[in-house]
Amino acid sequence: MARYVLRRLLTAIPTLFLIVTLSFFLLRVAPGGPFSQEHGLSPEVKANLERVYQLDAPLWRQYLNYLVGLLHGDFGPSYNLPDFTVADLFRVGLPVSMQLGASALVLALIIGSILGILAALRQNRGVDYGVVALATAGSTIPTFVIAPLYQLVFALTLAWVPVAGWGGGALVNKIGPVLTLALPQIAIVARLMRGAMIEALRANHIRTARALGLSSFSVVVKHALRGAVLPIISYAGPAAAALLTGSVVVETVFAIPGVGRYFVDAALNRDYTLVMGTVVVIAVFVIVFNLLVDLAYALVDPRVRYE
Template sequence: MLGYALRRVLSAIPIALIAVTICFFILRLAPGGPFDGERALPPLVLANLRAHYNLDQPLVVQYFIYIWRLLHGDLGPSMVIEGFSVSRLIAIGFPFTLTLALTAFVIATFVGLVAGMIAAVNQNKWPDYVLVLVVMIGVIIPNFLMAALLQLWFGVYLRWFPAGGWVNGSWMHLVLPVTVLAWPHAARISRLMRGSMIEVLGTNYVRTARSKGIGQRLVLARHAIKPALIPVVSYLGPGLSYLLTGSLAVEQIFGLPGIGKYFITAALNRDYGIVLGTTILYMFIILALNLIVDLVYAWLDPKVRYR
C-alpha cells in the first residue's frame, strides 16, 4: 500500500506540471490584461507596470520565471490588490472557504448516508418516495438559484436567518450557504447509498444472515453497510473538491469573507497571479483527495490489491 501511494504521488508530478503550464498559457494568451480598464493608462505608466510584473518579457521567459518562483513557494504578487501577495490572500481567505466546505461536506455525508439507508430499507414505500423527490430538487436546481430562493424566503420574508454577510462570526450566517452547498451533495450521496444498499441487501450472504434469525439492525451493521459504502467513497473525494470550488460562487452570493471574493475579483480583472495561484491550490487538493479515496477504497474492498 505504501509503495502504491508513493507511485501515485510521483505520477502526480508531471500531471501537475502539465496542468500549471496549460493554465498559465491560457490566461496569458486570453484577450485583455490586468491593466486594461475603461480609462487607458498613460503609456509610460503602463510600460512601468508591465516591466514591474515581467509582462514585457517574452511569454516563454514569463513562464520559466513563474515556474522558478513556484518551485521556491512563491506564487507572486497580486496585480490588482495592491500590497498583497497571492500567498497572503490565500492564507487570509482559504481557511474560511475550507471551513465552509468541510461543514457542508460532513453534513451532506451524514444526511446522505442515513437517508439512503432509510430509503433502501423502505424500498417502494413512502420514505423512499420522499427521498426521490428531495433528490430531484437537490440535483435539478443549480446552487446560485437555490441560494437566491433561500435568501428570499428565509432571509427576507421569514427572517429566520441572515440573508448575507458575516457579522461577529455568528454561525447563523452559515446556515443558508451551508444548506446551499450540502443539499445537492447529500442528494447524490443518498442516491448512491440507496442503490448500493438495495444491491447488497439482495446478496446471498445477507439473505443467509437473515435466515439465521439475525435482526435487521445487526444485518445492516455487520454485513451491509461496509460493502454498500464502496461507491459512496468513490464519490466523496470528487464531491469535496466540488464543494470547495462551488463555495467560491456561494461565498460571493452571500458576501462571505472566503477566497471566493478574491478569485472572482481577480478573474474579472485578469489578475493572473490570484487566478493561477488559486487554480494550483485546488489542483493539488484534488490530487490529494483522489489519492486518499483510492487508499480508502482499497481498505473497504478486500478484493482490491495494489502491488
C-alpha cells in the same frame, strides 16, 4: 502501503507540472492582459506597470520566473488586488471556504446516507417516494434560487439570522451558506446511497446472512452497508475537492470572504497569478482527495490491494 502512497505523491509532481504549464500558456493565449481593461490608463503608465510585474519580458522568461517562484512557495503578487500577494489571499480566504465546504460535506454525507438507506429499506413505499422526490428537487433547484429564498425567509421575514456576511465566523452567519452548499450534495448522496443499498441488499451473501438468522441490524449495517459505501466514497473525493475550494455563487450571495470568487473574478480580470494560484490549489486538492479515495477503498474492500 507506505510505498504506494509515496509513489502516488511522486507521480503527482509531473501531473502538477503539466497542469501549471498548460494553464500558464493557455491563459496567455486569451486576448487582453491584467491592465488592458482599466480605462484612461496612459500607455506610459501601462508600460510601467508591465515592467514592474515583468510582463514585458519574453514569455519563456516569465514562465521560468513563475516556476522558480512556485518552487519557493511564492505565487506572486495579485495584479488586480495590488496590496496582496496571491499567497496572502489564500491564507486568509481558504480557511473560510474550507470550513464551509467541510461542514456542508459532512452534513451531506450524514443526512444523504441516512435518507438513502431509509429509502432502500422501504423501497417503493412512502418513505422511498419522499426521498426520491426530495433528491430530485435538491439536485434541480439551483443554488442561486435556494440562497436568496433562505435570505428572504430566515433573515428578512423571520429575522433569525443575518442576511449575509461572515461576522468573524459566527455560527449564525454560517448556517445559510452551509445549508445552501449541502442541499444539492444531500440530494446526490441520497440517490447514490439508495441505489447502492438496493443493489447491496440483493446480493447472495445477504441471503446467507438472513439464513444464518443474524439480526436485521447486522444484515443491514455490517453486511449491506459496508459494500454500499464504496460508490459514496468514489463520489466524496472529487466532491470534497470542489466543496473545500469554495463556491462562487454561495460566497457572492452571502458575501463570504472565501476563495470561491477568485476563480471567476481573476479569470475575467486576467489576473494571471491569481488564476494560476487557484488552479494549483484546486489541482492539489483533487490529487490529494483522489489518493484518499483510493486508500479508503483499500480499507473497505480487502480485494483491493496496493503494493
